[in-house]
Amino acid sequence: MPGNQGQNVDLAIVVAIQVIYSIALLVLISAGLAIVFGMMRVINLAHGEFMMVGGYATIVAVNAGVNIYIAMLIVAPLAVGILGLLIERLVIRFLYGRLVDTMLATWGLSLLLIGLVTLIFGNTTTGISPPIEGFPIGAYQVNGYNLFVIVITIVMVLAIWAVLSGTRWGLIARGTMQRSDMASALGYSPDRVYMITFFAGSALTGLAGGVLAPLVGLVPTSGTQFIAKAFITVISGGASVIAGLLSSATLFGLVSQLFTFSINPMVGEIALLVAAVILLRLLPQGITGRFFRGSM
Amino acid sequence: MAGSQVRQTAIVLVIAVIAMLVAPSLIDTYTLTVLIIYGMLALSLGLIWGFGGILCFGQAAFFGLGAYAYAIAAINIGESTVPFLVGIAVPFAFAFVLGAMMFYGRLSDVYLGVITLVVTLILFKFINSTAGPEYVIGKARLGGFNGIPGFQTLNVPGDPSWYIYDRSFYYFCAIALLVVYALVRWLLASPFGRIAVAIRENEQRVELMGYDVRFRKTVLFAIGGAIAGLAGTLFASWAEIVTPGMFSLSQSAEIIVWCIVGGLGTLTGPIIGAMILAYLKFLLGQQTLFDSTLLLGLILVLSVLFLPRGVVPTLALLYSRIGQGRRRPSTRATARRRMRASADV
Numbered sequence: 315m316p317g318n319q320g321q322n323v324d325l326a327i328v329v330a331i332q333v334i335y336s337i338a339l340l341v342l343i344s345a346g347l348a349i350v351f352g353m354m355r356v357i358n359l360a361h362g363e364f365m366m367v368g369g370y371a372t373i374v375a376v377n378a379g380v381n382i383y384i385a386m387l388i389v390a391p392l393a394v395g396i397l398g399l400l401i402e403r404l405v406i407r408f409l410y411g412r413l414v415d416t417m418l419a420t421w422g423l424s425l426l427l428i429g430l431v432t433l434i435f436g437n438t439t440t441g442i443s444p445p446i447e448g449f450p451i452g453a454y455q456v457n458g459y460n461l462f463v464i465v466i467t468i469v470m471v472l473a474i475w476a477v478l479s480g481t482r483w484g485l486i487a488r489g490t491m492q493r494s495d496m497a498s499a500l501g502y503s504p505d506r507v508y509m510i511t512f513f514a515g516s517a518l519t520g521l522a523g524g525v526l527a528p529l530v531g532l533v534p535t536s537g538t539q540f541i542a543k544a545f546i547t548v549i550s551g552g553a554s555v556i557a558g559l560l561s562s563a564t565l566f567g568l569v570s571q572l573f574t575f576s577i578n579p580m581v582g583e584i585a586l587l588v589a590a591v592i593l594l595r596l597l598p599q600g601i602t603g604r605f606f607r608g609s610m
Numbered sequence: 611m612a613g614s615q616v617r618q619t620a621i622v623l624v625i626a627v628i629a630m631l632v633a634p635s636l637i638d639t640y641t642l643t644v645l646i647i648y649g650m651l652a653l654s655l656g657l658i659w660g661f662g663g664i665l666c667f668g669q670a671a672f673f674g675l676g677a678y679a680y681a682i683a684a685i686n687i688g689e690s691t692v693p694f695l696v697g698i699a700v701p702f703a704f705a706f707v708l709g710a711m712m713f714y715g716r717l718s719d720v721y722l723g724v725i726t727l728v729v730t731l732i733l734f735k736f737i738n739s740t741a742g743p744e745y746v747i748g749k750a751r752l753g754g755f756n757g758i759p760g761f762q763t764l765n766v767p768g769d770p771s772w773y774i775y776d777r778s779f780y781y782f783c784a785i786a787l788l789v790v791y792a793l794v795r796w797l798l799a800s801p802f803g804r805i806a807v808a809i810r811e812n813e814q815r816v817e818l819m820g821y822d823v824r825f826r827k828t829v830l831f832a833i834g835g836a837i838a839g840l841a842g843t844l845f846a847s848w849a850e851i852v853t854p855g856m857f858s859l860s861q862s863a864e865i866i867v868w869c870i871v872g873g874l875g876t877l878t879g880p881i882i883g884a885m886i887l888a889y890l891k892f893l894l895g896q897q898t899l900f901d902s903t904l905l906l907g908l909i910l911v912l913s914v915l916f917l918p919r920g921v922v923p924t925l926a927l928l929y930s931r932i933g934q935g936r937r938r939p940s941t942r943a944t945a946r947r948r949m950r951a952s953a954d955v
Contacts, residue, residue, distance in 0.1 A: 357720065405911060413720065414665060415914050418870050421863055422910025429904020538859060542731055549724045580739045587732045591725055595715045 324452030329575065335460045337567030338467035341559055343526070343540045344547040345470060346519030351548050352555035353491045353511050356406060357417050360424035361544055362537025363431075364516055368394045368523020369532045370431060373442055382445045382528075387466075390524025391517040398516020402509055410508065424537065431534040439531040459528065466525055470518065475556055487511055546590045552600025561601045566590065619795045622878060623788060630784040639780040641892060643848050646783045648888045649881040650790060651841040652868040656880030657794055658834035659869060661803065662827060663810030667723045668730035669865045672701035672835040674856035675733070676842025678752075681852045684761040686748035690847075691767040697843030698836050705835025709828040716824075727862070734857040757853030764847040774847075783844050787881070790837055794877060797833070806830050867906065871913045873920025882922060 347361045358364070371393035375385035401423060409416045446458035478484040487507055490497040494504040530536060547566060551558025569589045574582030597604050633642055651673055658664045680697030687693055712725055741754025750758060764779065766772040774782055797803045808816045809823055817823045846852050855861065864887075872883020887906070894902035917924055 405915065408915060415918065417723075418866065419911050419914040421866070422907045422912075422914065425863075425903045425907025426911060427907070429902075429907055433904065542727065542859065546724060546728060549720060580735065583735055584732055587728045587735075590728050591732075594717065594721050594725055595711060598715060598717050598721055 321452055324454055327451055328454045328456060329571075331456060331460065331464075332575075333567060333571045335464055336571050337563050338464045340543065340547050340563035340567050341471060342463065342467045342522045344544040344551075344559055344563065345474065346515045346517075346522065347544045348548045348551065348555050348559045349474070349518060350512060350515035352551075352553060352558065353487065353515075354410070354508060355413060356410070356512075357413065357420070357545070358406075358515070359417055359420040359541060359545075360401070360427060360537075361420075361519055362539070362541035363424045363427040364394050364398065364519040364537070365523035365526065365540050366431065366532065366534065366537035367397060367427065368520035369527035369530070369536065370435065370440075371520065372524040372527040373440055373532065376442050382442065386524035386527065387521065390527075391520040394520025394523065395513050395517035398519075399509065399513045401516075402512040406512065407505070407508065424541070428534045428537070435534065437534060439533050441531045442528050444528040463525060463529075466521075470521065471556065471560070474518075478555070483510075543586075546587070550590055550593050550597075550600050552597075552602035552604075554602035554606060557606040558600060558602040561606065562593075565593070565601070615795070615799055619792065623792065626788055626791070630781070630788075634777065634780065637889070639777050641889070643780045643783050644845070645885045645888050646780070646787050647841050647844045647848060648868070648884040650783075650787050650844070651838055651865055652872065652880035652884035653787070653790065653794065653877060654834045654837035654841065655865050656869050656872070656874070656877055657798075657837065658831055660874040660876065660880070661798060661810065662806050662830045662834075664827065664831055664834075665719075665723055666726045666831070666834070667866070668726035668728075668862055669834070669838050670857055670859075670861035671726070671730040671733050672705055672838035673842040673845070673861065673865075674737075674852070674854070675701045675704055676839025677846040677852040677856055678737070678758070678842075679839070680843040680846045681758045681761045682747050682750040682752075684763075684846075685750040685758070688762055689768075689770045690762050690765045693762070694764065694843055697846070698839045701839030701842065702832050702836035706828060706832035709831035709835075710824075713824045713827045713831070727859070730857055730859065730862055734854055734859075737854040737857060755854055757851050757855075759851040761846070761850075763850055764844075779847065783848075786840070786844065790840065791877060791881070794837075798877075802826070802829075864906075867910050869920075871909065871917075871921060873922035873924070876920070876922050876926075879920050879922035883920070886921075 343365065346364065347358060350356050350358050350361075368390040371390045372382075372385045375389040376382050380389060405419050405423065406416060409419055444457075444459035446462055448455050448457050448459075450456070478488060486497065486502050487510075490502060490504050490507040491511075497507065498504050547559065547562050550566070551560075551562035566586050566589060570582040570586040572582075573585035593601070637645075651669070654672070655666060655669045658666060676697045679700035680693045683693035683696040684690055708726075708729060712722055717725060737752065738755050740752035741756065743751065745752040745754075750761075752758065762770060764774045764782070766774060798807070805816060805821055805826060809821075809826060813823055842856065845856070865884075868884035868887055869880040870883075871887060872881065873879025887909070891902050891906065894905060913920070919927075
């Protein structure tokens with residue numbers, strides 16, 4: 315029947331959007347962590363809380379009458395970037411090169427941030443509604459905001475790539491990460507480069523938090539649901555920032571959506587985690603430790 | 611075991627026994643019992659992380675697994691002796707398989723952390739989703755996020771109606787901790803323990819000497835799992851309910867915090883760290899002025915920055931320095947020996 319076939323096409327489109335959306339979501343929530351880990355070998359376990367702060371910054375700004383897009387795309391990244399800058403100066407810069415200690419200190423920071431936000435906003439759910447309406451494809455309803463998330467993610471990845479490979483600043487940053495002594499001999503202060511890189515990573519995390527704010531009911535502990543996924547995506551990706559991020563997000567997004575559609579979302583979540591375990595067992599250096607070596 | 615180590619262990623045990631007898635007059639035994647259980651949990655990570663160099667982000671997995679294994683077995687059997695052993699054996703076996711998978715795959719550092727973290731998450735999500743009546747093991751329903759209540763708590767072997775509870779349960783847990791402590795000390799003084807420490811220091815060199823590093827790490831990891839499982843079993847008996855929260859990331863995080871604050875590379879450090887921090891959290895939970903998470907976070911950040919060695923080693927070092935000052939000025943070699951001795955506590 316033609317009607318049936320049309321429905322199948324609609325379903326295929328809806329599924330495709332959903333799969334791309336879940337991949338984009340993984341990229342979006344992991345990007346800040348990937349910059350900080352891939353460039354600086356610092357694992358920021360307060361990453362989820364940075365996102366949570368970005369979300370709160372957005373909501374506060376919107377409630378204060380700021381346009382929602384300005385709140386998400388400018389206020390949230392700035393707020394979290396400045397927070398990251400403070401934390402880098404006060405804590406993290408003393409711990410460079412001590413991977414485990416940075417993990418522990420940032421874990422402490424994440425608890426601290428949860429406590430602070432609880433103190434300020436209370437332990438209640440706040441939220442704003444998505445600014446974009448849903449629209450139908452055939453018999454199915456598609457969430458318009460999901461498409462916005464996909465677009466933002468693509469723009470963000472392109473921007474990261476452009477900055478890292480096309481600008482002088484990206485060149486200096488990459489050089490410093492490879493040989494900080496050389497960069498320092500050439501007159502660039504590694505301390506400042508680390509500081510700015512951490513600011514950039516934090517700002518991206520804030521952006522993710524802001525963009526996701528309309529999708530989740532925010533509570534002070536919202537961050538914890540992101541950190542594990544972001545952590546897994548970044549580590550499985552391996553050393554290359556962009557290639558690693560994209561490849562592991564694609565793999566995990568596909569696996570989790572495959573199981574979500576064929577069984578249920580719960581199994582999808584578990585499948586993602588099992589895939590991560592198998593992947594790391596087979597490729598202990600992450601995907602870019604074996605494939606796409608030397609890419610960015 | 612060298613003579614000085616025997617003496618040190620004996621001193622620690624004597625102090626611990628005195629503390630065990632005095633403590634109930636200061637804090638109620640119900641709270642004390644859980645502090646001891648947390649101490650044992652911290653000891654399990656302190657062993658594999660501090661002496662084996664294996665940073666496990668999912669020690670809570672074995673803790674929860676021990677508790678669930680005990681609860682399920684207790685519902686099915688009704689008498690607590692066999693479930694008690696099951697509660698230790700299941701996490702041991704699970705840790706052995708998981709460890710074998712990781713160490714024979716040559717995973718280390720961050721990747722180890724991620725895998726253990728992920729496995730904990732899988733268990734947490736799985737147990738959380740088992741609310742339906744189709745998830746049954748024998749007579750026990752898994753109960754999802756509600757957990758499993760109403761199982762047989764610890765009893766005197768052979769008599770299911772003679773419960774070990776309240777003060778006697780406190781002594782049972784305290785003595786269990788002392789026994790485990792002594793056993794771990796003995797294990798670390800044995801050739802197995804010495805080689806485990808050597809692996810932590812330089813894995814490649816030990817491997818070139820002909821030892822099977824992968825197998826030894828796996829066994830050490832499994833022993834850590836068994837101790838965490840024992841802590842879980844006791845916890846199940848204490849709380850009289852097991853919930854998925856035992857598998858949670860925050861539980862894992864707390865164990866790591868205990869170890870790092872108490873002092874890595876020692877056994878008493880993690881135990882003391884766990885007891886102090888858990889009691890602090892308990893006290894903070896009773897007031898509403900400060901959020902307890904906030905303070906715990908602050909403690910963790912400050913201790914990483916200013917006390918990277920942990921409380922116990924720092925105190926031991928201070929103590930030996932004071933002792934040195936009082937006696938005749940000693941050479942640097944003895945100072946170093948003292949430092950090493952302090953790390954053995």
